[in-house]
Amino acid sequence: KNEVEQSPQNLTAQEGEFITINCSYSVGISALHWLQQHPGGGIVSLFMLSSGKKKHGRLIATINIQEKHSSLHITASHPRDSAVYICAAAVGGSQGNLIFGKGTKLSVKP
Amino acid sequence: SQTIHQWPATLVQPVGSPLSLECTVEGTSNPNLYWYRQAAGRGLQLLFYSVGIGQISSEVPQNLSASRPQDRQFILSSKKLLLSDSGFYLCAWSRVRGALSYEQYFGPGTRLTVT
Numbered sequence: 001k002n003e004v005e006q007s008p009q010n011l012t013a014q015e016g017e018f019i020t021i022n023c024s025y026s027v028g029i030s031a032l033h034w035l036q037q038h039p040g041g042g043i044v045s046l047f048m049l050s051s052g053k054k055k056h057g058r059l060i061a062t063i064n065i066q067e068k069h070s071s072l073h074i075t076a077s078h079p080r081d082s083a084v085y086i087c088a089a090a091v092g093g094s095q096g097n098l099i100f101g102k103g104t105k106l107s108v109k110p
Numbered sequence: 111s112q113t114i115h116q117w118p119a120t121l122v123q124p125v126g127s128p129l130s131l132e133c134t135v136e137g138t139s140n141p142n143l144y145w146y147r148q149a150a151g152r153g154l155q156l157l158f159y160s161v162g163i164g165q166i167s168s169e170v171p172q173n174l175s176a177s178r179p180q181d182r183q184f185i186l187s188s189k190k191l192l193l194s195d196s197g198f199y200l201c202a203w204s205r206v207r208g209a210l211s212y213e214q215y216f217g218p219g220t221r222l223t224v225t
Contacts, residue, residue, distance in 0.1 A: 033213070033214065035216075041198050041218075041219045041221065042216070042218050042219060043200060043216040044216070045213050045214060045215060048212070048213045086153070086154065097156055097159060097169070098144075098154075100153045100154040100155070102152070102153040103153060
C-alpha cells in the first residue's frame, strides 16, 4: 500500500461543477502539500497546510489530522483548471522530504 | 523575489553517455535543494536533497549522483545513462527554519529521453 493515496485517479467534469480530490496518508507528517502540474510538466505549489482549511480564489484545501485525510476542492471549475493535482506528505522535519501521491488527472470540459 | 532555473529544458542522450543537469536558485540563501524524477506514468520520486554546500542525501539507490558546489547550485549527474533514467527531472528549493516544513518551489524541469 502506498503511503499517500489519492482518489480519483482521473476525473472529468463539466465547466462550473464543484470538484473534490481526496488524499489519504498513512505516515506521520509535518505538513501536507497540494501541487498542480500543467500539461507541459511545470509544477506549482497550491497549498501547504498542517491543520484546518486554506482558501485561495476558487481553490480550498482542508486537512483532518486525526483521520489522516485531506481534500482539495475547486469551485466553479473552468477548463483552465485542467491539470494533474498531486498531494504530497511532508516528512522528515527541516529536510522537507515529500512523499507524493500518484496524482489526479482533472479534465474540465467547456 | 526568488526564481529557480533548470537547464537544459529537454535532452536526448544515448545509453551509456554521461549526464549533467543543472539547477540554480536566485533570491534566497542557504535553501534546502531537491532533485525529483517523474518517470512516465508514475508519480514524483525524491532522488536527492541537500541542506547545505557539499551535503547530499540520497533517497533512492541508482546510477545517479548529485553535488552542491555552491549554495544555490545543485547538479545531477550520471557517468553512464540507462534507459530507465528517462523521465522528467525537477529541481525544487525550500526555506529552512528549525524543524518546520516549508513550501517547496519547483523549477521548470528537464525532460530526459535516453535512447
